[in-house]
Amino acid sequence: MDTLIRVQEADFDLQTEYDRLRVDNPGAIVTFTGLVRDFNRDHVAGSASVDTLTLQHYPGMTEKLLAEIVDEARERWSVIGVTVLHRVGTLAPGDQIVLVAVSAAHRQEAFEATSFLMDYLKTRATFWKKVNAGGEESWVDMHQADRAAASRWEASEAGGDDGADI
Amino acid sequence: MDTLIRVQEADFDLQTEYDRLRVDNPGAIVTFTGLVRDFNRDHVAGSASVDTLTLQHYPGMTEKLLAEIVDEARERWSVIGVTVLHRVGTLAPGDQIVLVAVSAAHRQEAFEATSFLMDYLKTRATFWKKVNAGGEESWVDMHQADRAAASRWEASEAGGDDGADI
Amino acid sequence: MIKVLFFGRLGDIAGAEERKVSVPEQVRTVDDLRQLLGEDGEALAKALNEPQVMVAVNQDLVEWDHVFEDEDEVAFLPPVTGG
Amino acid sequence: MIKVLFFGRLGDIAGAEERKVSVPEQVRTVDDLRQLLGEDGEALAKALNEPQVMVAVNQDLVEWDHVFEDEDEVAFLPPVTGG
Numbered sequence: 497m498d499t500l501i502r503v504q505e506a507d508f509d510l511q512t513e514y515d516r517l518r519v520d521n522p523g524a525i526v527t528f529t530g531l532v533r534d535f536n537r538d539h540v541a542g543s544a545s546v547d548t549l550t551l552q553h554y555p556g557m558t559e560k561l562l563a564e565i566v567d568e569a570r571e572r573w574s575v576i577g578v579t580v581l582h583r584v585g586t587l588a589p590g591d592q593i594v595l596v597a598v599s600a601a602h603r604q605e606a607f608e609a610t611s612f613l614m615d616y617l618k619t620r621a622t623f624w625k626k627v628n629a630g631g632e633e634s635w636v637d638m639h640q641a642d643r644a645a646a647s648r649w650e651a652s653e654a655g656g657d658d659g660a661d662i
Numbered sequence: 663m664d665t666l667i668r669v670q671e672a673d674f675d676l677q678t679e680y681d682r683l684r685v686d687n688p689g690a691i692v693t694f695t696g697l698v699r700d701f702n703r704d705h706v707a708g709s710a711s712v713d714t715l716t717l718q719h720y721p722g723m724t725e726k727l728l729a730e731i732v733d734e735a736r737e738r739w740s741v742i743g744v745t746v747l748h749r750v751g752t753l754a755p756g757d758q759i760v761l762v763a764v765s766a767a768h769r770q771e772a773f774e775a776t777s778f779l780m781d782y783l784k785t786r787a788t789f790w791k792k793v794n795a796g797g798e799e800s801w802v803d804m805h806q807a808d809r810a811a812a813s814r815w816e817a818s819e820a821g822g823d824d825g826a827d828i
Numbered sequence: 829m830i831k832v833l834f835f836g837r838l839g840d841i842a843g844a845e846e847r848k849v850s851v852p853e854q855v856r857t858v859d860d861l862r863q864l865l866g867e868d869g870e871a872l873a874k875a876l877n878e879p880q881v882m883v884a885v886n887q888d889l890v891e892w893d894h895v896f897e898d899e900d901e902v903a904f905l906p907p908v909t910g911g
Numbered sequence: 912m913i914k915v916l917f918f919g920r921l922g923d924i925a926g927a928e929e930r931k932v933s934v935p936e937q938v939r940t941v942d943d944l945r946q947l948l949g950e951d952g953e954a955l956a957k958a959l960n961e962p963q964v965m966v967a968v969n970q971d972l973v974e975w976d977h978v979f980e981d982e983d984e985v986a987f988l989p990p991v992t993g994g
Contacts, residue, residue, distance in 0.1 A: 511677035514695070521756050523699040526692065526776075528769065529680070530994055533689040551993065554918060554986060557970040582993060590687050594994050603694065603780055604811065610692075611773045614994060623993025624919035635920040638963075638990035645770065696911055717910065720835060720903060723887040748910060760911050780911060789910025790836035801837040804880075804907035 499570075499578045501562045503553055505585040513597050517577040522599035526606040528614055534589040547628045551584045551593070554622035558582075565616045569598075572612065573605040580613065582623065612649050619646040665736075665744045667728045669719055671751040679763050683743040688765035692772040694780055700755040713794045717750045717759070720788035724748075731782045735764075738778065739771040746779065748789065778815050785812040830896060832865065833903035841875045842868075858883045858902055859892040880907045913979060915948065916986035924958045925951075941966045941985060942975040963990045 500516070510527060517525050532549050566578050579597040587593060596613045600606040625636040666682070676693060683691050698715050732744050745763040753759060762779045766772040791802040829850050834842040842865075855864050862883070866873025875881070882889055884903045885896050896902055915930045922928040925948075938947050945966070949956030958964070965972055967986045968979050979985055 509677075510680050510693075511675075514676050518697070518756070521697070521700050523697055525695045525697070527676075528773070529691045530769065531684070531687070531689055531691070533767065534687050552918065552922075553993070554916070554967075554970070554988070557967060557986070560970060590684070601699065603696065603777075607694070607773065607777045611769075614769055618994035619991065621991060621993050622918065622988060623991055624989065625992040626919075635923070635989075636992040638992050642994075718835065718839075719910070720833070720884075720887070720905070723884060723903070726887060784911035785908065787908060787910050788835065788905060789908055790906065791909040792836075801840070801906070802909040804909050808911075 499563070499566050499580075501559055501566065501580045503555070503558050503562075503582050503584055505583065507583070507592060508581045508595055510595065513579050513581065513595060517579065517597055517599040520576050520599060522576045522606075523601045524603040524606040525597065525599045526603070526610040527595065527597040528610050529592055530594040530614075532587050532589050532591045532593060545629060546589050547630070549587045549591075549593075550626040550628065550633075551582075551587065552624045552626070553582075553584050558622045561621045562617065565613060565620060568616070569609045569613050573600070573609040574602075575600045575605055575609045578609070578613070580617070582617070582621070584623070615642070615646040615649060618642045665729070665732050665746075667725055667732065667746045669721070669724050669728075669748050669750055671749065673749070673758060674747045674761055676761065679745050679747065679761060683745065683763055683765040686742050686765060688742045688772075689767045690769040690772040691763065691765045692769070692776040693761065693763040694776050695758055696760040696780075698753050698755050698757045698759060711795060712755050713796070715753045715757075715759075716792040716794065716799075717748075717753065718790045718792070719748075719750050724788045727787045728783065731779060731786060734782070735775045735779050739766070739775040740768075741766045741771055741775045744775070744779070746783070748783070748787070750789070781808070781812040781815060784808045829898065830861075831899075831901045832861070833901065835903065836906040836909075838872075838875055838881070838904050838906055841872050856895050857892065858885065858890060858894050858896055861896065861902060862892070862904070875906075876904055878906070881905065912981065913944075914984045915944070916984065918986065919989040919992075921955075921958055921964070921987050921989055924955050939978050940975065941968065941973060941977050941979055944979065944985060945975070945987070958989075959987055961989070964988065 562580050575598050577599040581595040583593055596610050598606045598609045619642055626633055627636055728746050741764050743765040747761040749759055762776050764772045764775045785808055793800055793802055829848055832847045832849050834845055839845040855861055862876045866876055882905045885894055885900050912931055912933050915932050917925040917928055938944055945959045949959055965988045968977055969984050
């Protein structure tokens with residue numbers, strides 16, 4: 497029934513977080529992991545290869561906003577455990593950036609809550625990404641697609657509890 | 663770029679399967695794990711506690727059907743790696759039953775493909791579940807909600823590629 | 829001689845998950861076979877005729893008018909419940 | 912004396928992620944503060960006035976007419992890009 501939110505420089509371990517959610521004996525666990533891609537879509541047309549990514553955040557406010565996003569997810573879906581881990585600092589291609597994991601009795605709630613958490617995290621939580629590619633640093637712009645992904649939850653009522661088995 | 667499909671008595675290891683998908687350097691990995699709940703909704707009103715669950719399947723045909731479902735997911739969404747592991751035999755509450763894991767460049771494809779795979783697996787793959795609760799065995803009925811979950815993909819076109827970052 | 833498989837609750841009702849069956853010449857379709865097997869008992873006849881039961885021949889789903897051949901594997905499948 | 916924070920590209924343009932600022936009495940709202948900070952240079956003025964920039968006072972998002980107080984922490988936030 498608990499929520500774990502952590503912003504950290506250190507890497508995280510999927511199995512550890514999954515095992516923690518398993519303790520409550522849920523029927524379903526969904527995990528989402530975001531990783532640094534080697535492909536630099538965000539930087540410039542022509543796509544220089546990403547050397548590193550630097551993640552900045554607003555300490556204190558970030559954790560508060562993440563807690564609000566998790567609260568909102570818990571109001572919309574009947575979920576059991578929620579874990580949100582986000583790394584800051586300098587990351588290399590292939591590195592893990594973010595983990596959202598949700599346990600629930602039924603699969604639909606777990607899927608929707610995880611997807612919702614990622615959409616809101618990307619558009620509301622105070623993280624900023626800087627790409628270092630080919631010796632040039634540049635701040636990443638927010639994607640219109642992420643705004644669109646987040647806005648689809650605004651029209652909809654709480655979904656999910658259609659009683660599917662897991 | 664590969665697909666891994668396995669029906670097995672042995673337990674599986676989330677981290678191992680996740681690590682395999684990470685090798686292709688995707689931007690997003692979604693995993694779904696279904697577990698045996700201690701709560702026996704499927705058996706009788708009054709819900710006796712589940713002692714064990716026995717999973718039967720149709721060897722050969724199951725793997726073929728799972729491969730068809732994965733092919734269909736790959737036609738609909740641009741995903742990189744797909745893993746479907748399903749256990750058979752006798753399982754206890756808390757045990758892992760099924761793992762579906764999908765890697766992709768962007769998160770939306772990974773979420774939708776994983777959700778689709780589970781919905782189709784539950785309604786099309788030749789597995790049958792028997793519950794042993796309080797000394798009584800009974801075969802589980804398909805849930806109407808699972809049929810409904812699967813049918814929502816039939817009306818829709820390929821979703822997903824809205825270009826969200828991860 | 830064909831191999832008949834009964835899955836899920838059908839196996840319990842048929843009393844076996846697998847049967848070797850030699851069929852009279854006039855039994856040609858899988859629906860004919862279902863009726864033949866149903867002669868064994870009312871419970872099995874009823875269960876095999878449930879609208880949601882499906883049938884596969886050599887591991888491919890087929891319609892009830894499918895004509896099977898000698899040595900085929902015919903499987904009767906109740907609604908699936910995996911995951 | 913207030914603490915002003917600039918995040919993301921705003922920090923690069925402001926030349927610092929954090930500044931201590933003592934404000935004249937007529938500077939009352941965070942919008943007033945934004946205009947004051949913009950007097951340092953056109954690039955910063957332009958960046959702070961981008962329509963998608965948000966402002967937080969003591970880690971709460973506020974409207975531009977919010978009146979800050981002495982010792983407050985005022986943060987200018989460009990669109991977020993985590994995840």
